[in-house]
Amino acid sequence: MIDVVAAILENHQGQVLIAKRKQGKKMAGFWEFPGGKVEAGESPEQSLIRELNEEMNIEIEIGDYVGENVHFYQEGPIKLLAYKCSVKAGDIKLTDHDRYVWINVEDLNKVRLAPADVPFIEMLSDSN
Template identity: 50%
Template sequence: MIEVAAAIIHNKEGQILIARRRQGKSQAGLWEFPGGKLEAGEDVPQCLRRELMEELNITIRPTGAYGVNEHNYGSVQIMLIAWKAEFLEGEISLSDHDEYSWVLPAELESFVFAPADVPFVERLLKESC
């Protein structure tokens, strides 16, 4: 099982950052909370800070665990570990994604998310009511 960290990043306006996986990547065209695979000896906050800088060129501050979801994609099984985080700074530059959007929690239902991210989307929608 592959451990993957995902950041639910909030900005000062109360919006959440989501990104769409580019063509050629697994789950291409689906939206996700950005993050990446944990490396050996790395904890989730370290992984998220590294991945968000590498993939989006932004600095975040992880603020706390949000949940864990295991999902079997057939060829690979992942454990998606979600953490809430605050956006600190940076001009977004995409490498693994072809689009990004800052959305209010209630707007998340307008996007098609990767299956592993769906439980977190559902929870955020409930919390926004």
């Protein structure tokens, strides 16, 4: 099983950031909470900081742990760990995605969210 982390970035209006995977990438066309694989020797928090810097050119502050979801993709299972985060510094510049939007939690079910990310809609709704 592969450990993967997701940042649920929140802005001052209570919206969360989702990003759309660009063509040529695995899961192209799906929206997701940004993040990535936890590398050997990294904590989930260290991985999130590295991934958001690599994928979006931003520094983040990690807040509360939201929860986890085990999802079985064709390539094998992943355990997705999600954390609430905020942007500390930087302007978003995308590398693995072609778009991003700030969206209200109640509107997340209106986009084509990656299957592993879907359970976090309910977790976020319950925590708000």
